[in-house]
Amino acid sequence: MMELYAYRCDACGELHHPRHFVCRKCGNTEFTEEVLNGKVRVLSWTKVYNLPEGYMQPYLCFAIVKFEDSGLIVSVQINDDKPYIGQEADAAVGVVKEAIGKDFYGFIVEPIAV
Amino acid sequence: MREVGIVGVGHTKFGRWNGSFLDQAATAAVEALRDAGVDLAAGKAHIDQVFLASMGVGQVNKISGAASALVDTINLRPAMAETVENGPASGASAVKLAYMAIASGMADTVLVVGAEQMRILTGWESTDFVATMSHPDAEYPYGLTLPSFAGMFTRLYMEKYGLTETDLAIVSVKNHENAMHNPCAHIRLVPSLHAITEDEDADVINPYVADPIRVYSTCPMSDGAAALVLTALDTGREFAHKPVRIAGIGQATDTHVVAERPDPLDLFAVRESARKAYEMAGMGPEDIDVAELHDAFQILEIVESEEVGFFPRGEGAKAAREGRTRVDGDKPINTSGGLKAKGHPVGATGVSQVVEIVRQLRGEAEGRQVKDAQTGLTTNFGGFGNNVVSIILTTKEEG
Ligand SMILES: [Zn+2]
Numbered sequence: 001m002m003e004l005y006a007y008r009c010d011a012c013g014e015l016h017h018p019r020h021f022v023c024r025k026c027g028n029t030e031f032t033e034e035v036l037n038g039k040v041r042v043l044s045w046t047k048v049y050n051l052p053e054g055y056m057q058p059y060l061c062f063a064i065v066k067f068e069d070s071g072l073i074v075s076v077q078i079n080d081d082k083p084y085i086g087q088e089a090d091a092a093v094g095v096v097k098e099a100i101g102k103d104f105y106g107f108i109v110e111p112i113a114v
Numbered sequence: 115m116r117e118v119g120i121v122g123v124g125h126t127k128f129g130r131w132n133g134s135f136l137d138q139a140a141t142a143a144v145e146a147l148r149d150a151g152v153d154l155a156a157g158k159a160h161i162d163q164v165f166l167a168s169m170g171v172g173q174v175n176k177i178s179g180a181a182s183a184l185v186d187t188i189n190l191r192p193a194m195a196e197t198v199e200n201g202p203a204s205g206a207s208a209v210k211l212a213y214m215a216i217a218s219g220m221a222d223t224v225l226v227v228g229a230e231q232m233r234i235l236t237g238w239e240s241t242d243f244v245a246t247m248s249h250p251d252a253e254y255p256y257g258l259t260l261p262s263f264a265g266m267f268t269r270l271y272m273e274k275y276g277l278t279e280t281d282l283a284i285v286s287v288k289n290h291e292n293a294m295h296n297p298c299a300h301i302r303l304v305p306s307l308h309a310i311t312e313d314e315d316a317d318v319i320n321p322y323v324a325d326p327i328r329v330y331s332t333c334p335m336s337d338g339a340a341a342l343v344l345t346a347l348d349t350g351r352e353f354a355h356k357p358v359r360i361a362g363i364g365q366a367t368d369t370h371v372v373a374e375r376p377d378p379l380d381l382f383a384v385r386e387s388a389r390k391a392y393e394m395a396g397m398g399p400e401d402i403d404v405a406e407l408h409d410a411f412q413i414l415e416i417v418e419s420e421e422v423g424f425f426p427r428g429e430g431a432k433a434a435r436e437g438r439t440r441v442d443g444d445k446p447i448n449t450s451g452g453l454k455a456k457g458h459p460v461g462a463t464g465v466s467q468v469v470e471i472v473r474q475l476r477g478e479a480e481g482r483q484v485k486d487a488q489t490g491l492t493t494n495f496g497g498f499g500n501n502v503v504s505i506i507l508t509t510k511e512e513g
Contacts, residue, residue: 017252018249018251018252018371019251043270043378044266044267044269044270044273044378045266045269046261046262046265046266046269046324046325046326046327047265047322047324047325048257048259048261048262048265048323048324048325049321049322049323049324050237050241050259050261050323050324051238051241051257051259052238052241052242052245052257052259053236053238053239053241053242054242054257055257060257062256062257062258062262062265062266063266064266064372064373064378073373073374073378074252074373075252075253075256075258075263075266075371075372075373076256077256077257085269085273096255096256096257097255097256097257104255106255106256
């Protein structure tokens with residue numbers, strides 16, 4: 001099972017995703033990785049029909065989601081045809097892009113049935 | 115600091131260029147040099163520096179050090195030369211660098227050329243090319259594109275301010291109408307507002323690209339080049355045109371990762387770049403007679419018109435609905451047709467915006483002329499607002 005991380009500043013505790021070289025708050029450069037998972041809530045979404053090279057689907061849905069625990073906000077793929085603002089989902093990790101010799105892993109959030 | 119003005123402009127017909135990258139760039143360059151009255155004979159041009167702005171000349175055309183090739187083919191050797199890559203803000207960045215070169219005293223007269231060739235790519239490839247400006251780990255590998263961010267941004271704005279798809283279409287139709295009077299525009303047709311919004315076949319005529327953004331609320335992929343001749347106002351050198359003075363330039367960056375912004379509807383870099391440009395010019399939004407704002411998506415024209423101070427937050431669409439941003443309105447925006455209809459050859463756009471304002475301030479914008487225009491603003495938007503340059507041009511004397 002692939003995992004993705006948040007990066008907690010060793011000096012001030014500020015959480016980052018993706019990784020920053022310098023802490024955006026205090027200027028420190030040392031971080032500790034923490035697994036980033038759990039429940040998220042959809043802040044906005046879109047269904048995109050003109051995908052770039054390398055995506056074989058007719059369309060993909062994307063969302064900006066907020067992690068309920070940490071409050072971190074990230075952009076993700078969402079495994080739903082008709083997402084909605086406020087929707088609850090689980091932050092699963094999967095292959096977001098297949099490429100020859102290298103797959104890219106990222107968040108593909110799974111809506112929680114209500 | 116030395117005062118800098120623009121004395122020459124050139125602009126290809128945006129759309130499809132059936133020739134090489136360098137020929138397209140050279141066409142705009144030579145037009146601008148001739149417009150300024152510069153002699154192209156060997157050793158007579160006296161151009162000290164050339165900046166060539168392009169996002170894709172290395173990546174798409176596989177030409178490195180392209181400015182060196184341009185300088186040679188248009189006979190400007192031994193001028194200093196650099197290629198400028200700053201995503202879709204490359205063009206205005208090159209204008210800023212030209213200003214800095216002249217103001218510092220390193221150069222007296224500078225040629226700026228912005229050029230892009232996107233139509234040699236397939237739709238797939240060009241979508242990928244544009245997406246390379248997103249974050250290399252947190253955005254690009256997900257398949258997130260600029261339309262994706264614009265779609266999510268638009269949905270949030272709709273939720274917060276009650277914007278409708280029809281509001282986007284109104285801005286689109288206005289820009290298409292303006293483009294009918296710009297011979298350099300890529301798309302010269304005016305869609306019917308009814309056909310692209312309420313018609314029973316609106317979904318076919320105007321399909322979704324990134325829901326809620328449709329074809330008619332986003333720009334096309336275009337080839338194109340634009341050029342400017344900038345000069346110091348203290349040299350006594352005579353040109354064919356009276357200079358249009360650069361009164362202010364501002365630039366600002368924002369989080370590269372869109373999701374990291376504390377307020378996802380905040381286009382901080384637009385606001386900050388405009389604030390700095392106004393401050394340098396000693397002017398405010400009330401002084402602007404005409405503006406070219408970066409409408410890669412119609413939502414951006416609306417929000418930028420708020421962030422540069424023309425209208426209060428959340429009221430940009432209302433102003434457009436009331437006709438205030440039309441050529442005959444009190445704040446005309448994108449008289450050129452904007453990125454929507456004039457086209458968006460990414461690296462050329464920031465230069466093209468300045469060309470339109472110069473034409474407006476010279477009174478040469480036939481069919482789309484803003485009456486008594488004396489001062490204009492351009493805003494050139496890189497990434498999804500992570501690097502923005504605003505420029506103020508004026509025919510008024512320094513106050
Ligand atoms: Zn810190």
